[in-house]
Amino acid sequence: MEKENVLGPNVLSSEPMESVVNDLTADLTETEQADEPTSTTDTESIVEDVVGEETQENAAEDGAALEEAPDPTNEIAEDAQQAIEFPNFMEVAERIPYRNQADVADIMRRLRDNLSSENLIDAIGEQATVYRLRNRQVPMLVMRLKNGSAVYVPISEIGSSYRHIEFLVGKVYKIAITNFVETGDLDQDQNPEYIVMGSIRQAEFVIGRELFREFTQAQNAEDTSFVDQTREGVITDVVDTVDLQMIFFKYRGMSLAMYANDYDYMSYTKPLHTIAKAGEPIRFKISNIRQGRFEDADSVQNDINNGRPTPRGIRYFVRTSSLDFRTNPVDKVRALEKSRAAFIARMVRYNPIKGILVEIAPGWWIKGILSNESPLKPTIDDGFANTPVTVRIEQLNYKNRTGKCRIISFPQGLADSRTHSFF
Numbered sequence: 509m510e511k512e513n514v515l516g517p518n519v520l521s522s523e524p525m526e527s528v529v530n531d532l533t534a535d536l537t538e539t540e541q542a543d544e545p546t547s548t549t550d551t552e553s554i555v556e557d558v559v560g561e562e563t564q565e566n567a568a569e570d571g572a573a574l575e576e577a578p579d580p581t582n583e584i585a586e587d588a589q590q591a592i593e594f595p596n597f598m599e600v601a602e603r604i605p606y607r608n609q610a611d612v613a614d615i616m617r618r619l620r621d622n623l624s625s626e627n628l629i630d631a632i633g634e635q636a637t638v639y640r641l642r643n644r645q646v647p648m649l650v651m652r653l654k655n656g657s658a659v660y661v662p663i664s665e666i667g668s669s670y671r672h673i674e675f676l677v678g679k680v681y682k683i684a685i686t687n688f689v690e691t692g693d694l695d696q697d698q699n700p701e702y703i704v705m706g707s708i709r710q711a712e713f714v715i716g717r718e719l720f721r722e723f724t725q726a727q728n729a730e731d732t733s734f735v736d737q738t739r740e741g742v743i744t745d746v747v748d749t750v751d752l753q754m755i756f757f758k759y760r761g762m763s764l765a766m767y768a769n770d771y772d773y774m775s776y777t778k779p780l781h782t783i784a785k786a787g788e789p790i791r792f793k794i795s796n797i798r799q800g801r802f803e804d805a806d807s808v809q810n811d812i813n814n815g816r817p818t819p820r821g822i823r824y825f826v827r828t829s830s831l832d833f834r835t836n837p838v839d840k841v842r843a844l845e846k847s848r849a850a851f852i853a854r855m856v857r858y859n860p861i862k863g864i865l866v867e868i869a870p871g872w873w874i875k876g877i878l879s880n881e882s883p884l885k886p887t888i889d890d891g892f893a894n895t896p897v898t899v900r901i902e903q904l905n906y907k908n909r910t911g912k913c914r915i916i917s918f919p920q921g922l923a924d925s926r927t928h929s930f931f
Contacts (some may be wrong), residue, residue, distance in 0.1 A: 511683075523750065597646070598641035602658040603701040612657060616685040621824045625718055628711045628761065631683045633676040645719060646817070649673055651683060651706060659683065659706035666816040667709035669763055675745050675756070676708075682761030684710035711821045715762045716797070716824030723797045729750055735795055738833075748781040756785050757792075766792065769886055770829040773837050773870035776856045777894045794882070796827040837869035837907070850916055853899045858891035865891075866899060874904070874911040884918050888930050893923035 518580070572798040604612060611675060619627040631651035638647050661683065663670055687705040695701055726734035741759035753768035768780045771790075800817045802808050811818045844851055856873055857865035864876035864886065876899065897915050904911035 515538070519881050522767070527902075531825055594638050594640040594645055594829075597641050597648075597660075598691065598703075601639070601703045602650075603693075603695070604657045604688075604704045606695060606697065606699040608653075608655050608657045609688075609702065609804070611655065613688065616688075618831060621683055621712050621713075623717070624713050625711075625760065627681065628682040628684055628714060629653060630680050630761065631706065633678060634658075634679045636673045636677055636876060643796060647673060649676055649708075657704060659685070659704045660683060662817070665705075665707035665709045667707075667712040667763075667819055668765075668823065669708070669756075670819050672745075677745055679758070679760075681708055681763065682711040682715065683708050684714065686710065710822070712762050713822055715760050717822075717825065719794070719826065720797045720799055720824050723794070737793065739792055739794065741790050741792065743784060743790050745786055746781050746784045747781055753780045755780070755790075761886060764826055764828055766828045766830065769871075770827075772830065772834050775870040776867050776873070777854045790830060791833045792828045792830045793832055794826060795829055798827075800825060801927055806845055806924050824852075828878040829867070841869050841872055841901075841904070845904055848900060850900050852896055852900055852919070853895055854885065854894040855890045858886055858888050864915070865928045866897060866915070867894075868901065868913060869897065872909050874901075874913055876913055876915045877902070878903045878915045882915075884922055886918075886922055895923050896920050 539805050579636045600726045615627065615629050631653050635650040636647065637650065638645050640646075648659040649663075649666060651659045651661055653659060656798055663673060665686070666673055666676070683706040685704060686707045686787060688702040689705060690703060691703060692702045693701045706806055723734050728730070739759065741757040742758045743755055744763065745756040747756070748768075753774075755766050755768070755771055755775065756763055757766065758764075768774050768879045771780070772783060774780065800823055802821060802823050803812070810816050843849075851868075853866045853868045853876075855876065856867045864878060866872045866876035876897065896919055898919055899913040902912045902914055
């Protein structure tokens with residue numbers, strides 16, 4: 509007796525995913541192994557039916573800095589172009605066990621019928637690798653469901669973190685099950701074998717869409733409860749480079765990003781990586797959500813122009829902040845100015861022409877005035893070492909956070925040019 513195909517039609521595949529699936533099914537067509545190639549459906553047509561006449565705003569610039577960060581995925585892609593051979597995806601990709609097919613297919617159908625976060629599923633990133641797919645090399649994230657089934661997520665379906673695919677290894681995220689690719693092979697019990705394809709991008713769309721609707725409904729009702737709500741997530745990564753300081757954290761199963769100066773009142777002498785750690789909880793509020801498209805971002809367009817695979821379609825930019833849960837240093841600064849206190853600050857810049865900059869509190873860099881009669885003369889090494897100085901505030905502009913302070917002494921001396929550090 510012929511076994512019933514429990515999988516049904518495939519849904520929720522995007523244009524980038526469709527190109528991957530087309531390559532897979534083309535391989536099967538050439539070898540005449542599949543009588544009925546698995547069909548695909550464009551996600552955007554489903555989205556249009558659901559969203560209707562909602563206006564699409566231009567993408568926010570909030571994600572621009574993030575997208576200009578170093579891109580490990582590009583290194584994978586460049587290595588792929590130079591490599592002699594990568595494993596053939598259809599030959600090495602893990603098949604879903606027959607016992608799991610019905611359950612996973614049901615998850616896919618439920619999301620097709622109802623674009624709700626309840627119909628997404630958790631998966632952990634297991635490996636970021638490159639596969640050969642016909643005449644292309646495609647970076648993919650191999651993810652694992654709780655039932656042990658492998659799910660393959662092409663780089664075009666990674667979503668907002670597509671430039672940082674390696675960062676997703678070892679982390680759990682919500683994903684959408686998008687396709688069952690028929691291999692044309694049978695298992696030992698003569699059941700048809702399939703490879704499961706998934707998408708983080710589509711999961712981000714579903715979760716972001718729910719948040720966006722909550723946000724716009726509250727705005728239309730002039731209700732501040734949405735932006736006032738205290739939310740909790742877990743930090744997953746901290747990026748602290750010369751060009752970019754951001755944290756990534758997980759909320760509702762998706763990855764969000766936050767600028768360092770939205771995380772805390774940043775101090776030059778306390779870098780981001782010393783105050784934010786992966787695995788720590790984070791309290792935050794959502795200040796704004798904007799709807800746009802991946803293609804609106806210059807960095808995505810640059811990748812497209814350079815022939816790199818990218819996500820496409822609707823994207824939600826979520827602006828978050830933890831500053832409401834931090835102590836604003838302005839109160840401390842006012843007290844120090846009012847009392848005319850002498851206190852410890854740190855040098856942050858030295859220029860023989862422009863002079864000295866001193867950090868008196870997080871976010872407060874003001875000019876340090878040193879008497880010409882002082883026997884101690886700082887150098888550029890003191891700026892690098894953040895030399896401690898005893899100062900007294902002379903003048904402040906609270907609007908611009910600028911001003912002047914008198915340098916009274918160097919309580920630990922000047923910096924040693926050999927170490928650039930104090931203890």
